[in-house]
Amino acid sequence: xxxxxxxxxxxxxxxxxxxxxxxxxxxxxxxxxxxxxxxxxxxxxxxxxxxxxxxxxxxxxxxxxxxxxxxxxxxxxxxxxxxxxxxxxxxxxxxxxxxxxxxxxxxxxxxxxxxxxxxxxxxxxxxxxxxxxxxxxxxxxxxxxxxxxxxxxxxxxxxxxxxxxxxxxxxxxxxxxxxxxxxxxxxxxxxxxxxxxxxxxxxxxxxxxxxxxxxxxxxxxxxxxxxxxxxxxxxxxxxxxxxxxxxxxxxxxxxxxxxxxxxxxxxxxxxxxxxxxxxxxxxxxxxxxxxxxxxxx
Numbered sequence: 001x002x003x004x005x006x007x008x009x010x011x012x013x014x015x016x017x018x019x020x021x022x023x024x025x026x027x028x029x030x031x032x033x034x035x036x037x038x039x040x041x042x043x044x045x046x047x048x049x050x051x052x053x054x055x056x057x058x059x060x061x062x063x064x065x066x067x068x069x070x071x072x073x074x075x076x077x078x079x080x081x082x083x084x085x086x087x088x089x090x091x092x093x094x095x096x097x098x099x100x101x102x103x104x105x106x107x108x109x110x111x112x113x114x115x116x117x118x119x120x121x122x123x124x125x126x127x128x129x130x131x132x133x134x135x136x137x138x139x140x141x142x143x144x145x146x147x148x149x150x151x152x153x154x155x156x157x158x159x160x161x162x163x164x165x166x167x168x169x170x171x172x173x174x175x176x177x178x179x180x181x182x183x184x185x186x187x188x189x190x191x192x193x194x195x196x197x198x199x200x201x202x203x204x205x206x207x208x209x210x211x212x213x214x215x216x217x218x219x220x221x222x223x224x225x226x227x228x229x230x231x232x233x234x235x236x237x238x239x240x241x242x243x244x245x246x247x248x249x250x251x252x253x254x255x256x257x258x259x260x261x262x263x264x265x266x267x268x269x270x271x272x273x274x275x276x277x278x279x280x281x282x283x284x285x286x287x288x289x290x291x292x293x294x295x296x297x
Contacts, residue, residue, distance in 0.1 A: 002268045003053040005124045005159075007150045008040015008134025009112045010058040010073075010082065011091040012065045015253060018099050036072050036294050037093055038112070039164060040134035042254045046261035046283060048077035049295045055079035055124050057150075059088075059111040059143075066090035066111070076295065083119045085111035095253055103253060105167070113142030117149035125150075127158030130268055132260070135166030138182050139174045148182060155185050160268070162188035164260060165195035172198045180215050188267070189216040190260050196221055205229060206238050220263060220277070222256050227281055228263075230273040241277035244285035254294065258287035 012034060019029045036045070044056035056073060060066030060082045069090060073080040091110035097103050115137065125131075131154035137147035154161050163186045165171055171179060176199045183189070189212060191199065196208035205221040209231035212219045217233045224243070231238040262283030267276040287295075 001051075001053055001265070002160075003055065003129045004044075004047055004132055004264060004268075005055050005057065005129050005154075006040050006044040006047070006132045006134070007057045007115075007120070007137055007147065008043070008132075009038035009091060009109065009136045010041045010056075010060055010066075010069055011036070011038035011093045011107070011109075011112070012069065013037030013093050013095055013253065015095040015097060017097040020099050022096075022098060036069050037095075037254065038091060038134075039136060039166060039254075039257050040132075041069070041073060042257035042294055043132060043134070043164075043261045044078045045073060045076045045294045046258045046287070047264065050261065050265065050283065052261075052265050053079075055081055055121075057081045057115075057120060057124070059083045059085055059115045059119060061085050061088055061090035061111045063089050065092075072294075081121050081124070083115075085114055088114055097253070109136075109140055109142070112136070113140050115143040115146040117146050119146060120150055120153065122153070125153040125157045125159065130160045130162070130264070132162045132164070132264065133183075133186075135164050135171065135179070135183075138179065139166055139170045144182075151183070151185060160188075161186040162190065162260075162264065164257075165189070165191040165199070168192075168194035168198050171195055176200070184215045186216055188218045188220065190220050190222065190256075190263075192222045192224070192256060206231070209238060218273075220260075220280075222259055222284075228259065228277050230277055232273070239273040239277060241274060241281050244281050246285050246288060255284045255287040259284040 088111040202208040213233040259280040263280035
């Protein structure tokens with residue numbers, strides 16, 4: 001089995017799920033939970049729980065939340081290579097979930113913003129592995145050099161590479177052209193509909209995927225309740241998979257990360273795109289009936 005090396009963000013998520021419509025400038029009853037988050041750490045956790053060999057490279061604060069996140073990752077079976085930042089706290093994200101399920105995130109990257117090329121363990125970069133890079137690492141100016149260094153090291157060591165687009169608003173602020181230039185050596189790009197639109201200007205996910213194959217040999221578009229599609233350079237039509245039905249949605253935070261973690265192992269094993277998409281949709285469905293962005297053991 002191919003070892004996956006994930007470089008990315010480690011966060012503590014404070015999730016507030018409103019029970020009613022938000023009463024602006026007043027109080028709204030909500031269910032508030034605290035748990036591990038960060039796109040990179042979420043993907044690493046789901047990969048490990050599903051049986052993959054995975055290492056996660058990131059940065060945490062010298063605080064109790066950082067220690068908890070570190071132990072949590074190890075508990076899932078992740079080879080956690082976390083550098084302790086003596087000055088910055090562990091990253092935190094406040095996730096506001098409306099009574100209709102719409103999510104708005106307020107992020108403080110904390111120690112993530114100080115990830116540097118020197119934090120990347122050289123022993124993890126070899127031709128037998130796969131690098132998955134969280135787009136947040138590139139979008140954040142403070143960690144961008146580390147993200148670029150990881151891509152360069154993976155390329156020169158012969159690793160396959162996948163990249164996730166992170167989030168549409170910060171991606172738009174960064175700009176499509178720089179992001180595409182930084183990541184053009186990757187073999188696989190993950191994006192949702194909004195992120196694909198930022199990168200291509202196309203509303204239709206199939207049209208956006210076709211445009212993106214000018215930079216990436218393979219593209220996966222995550223389409224929420226409509227499932228996902230895969231498009232390969234040179235293929236006439238995309239491959240689609242329907243989302244799996246769920247009885248209830250507890251929290252959709254991190255479902256896209258779970259999808260990526262479900263897709264990668266069969267894809268790395270050379271399985272057909274339809275099988276990898278199905279695996280991704282299955283794990284995404286599992287994620288949204290859990291409380292929080294990561295699996296519960």
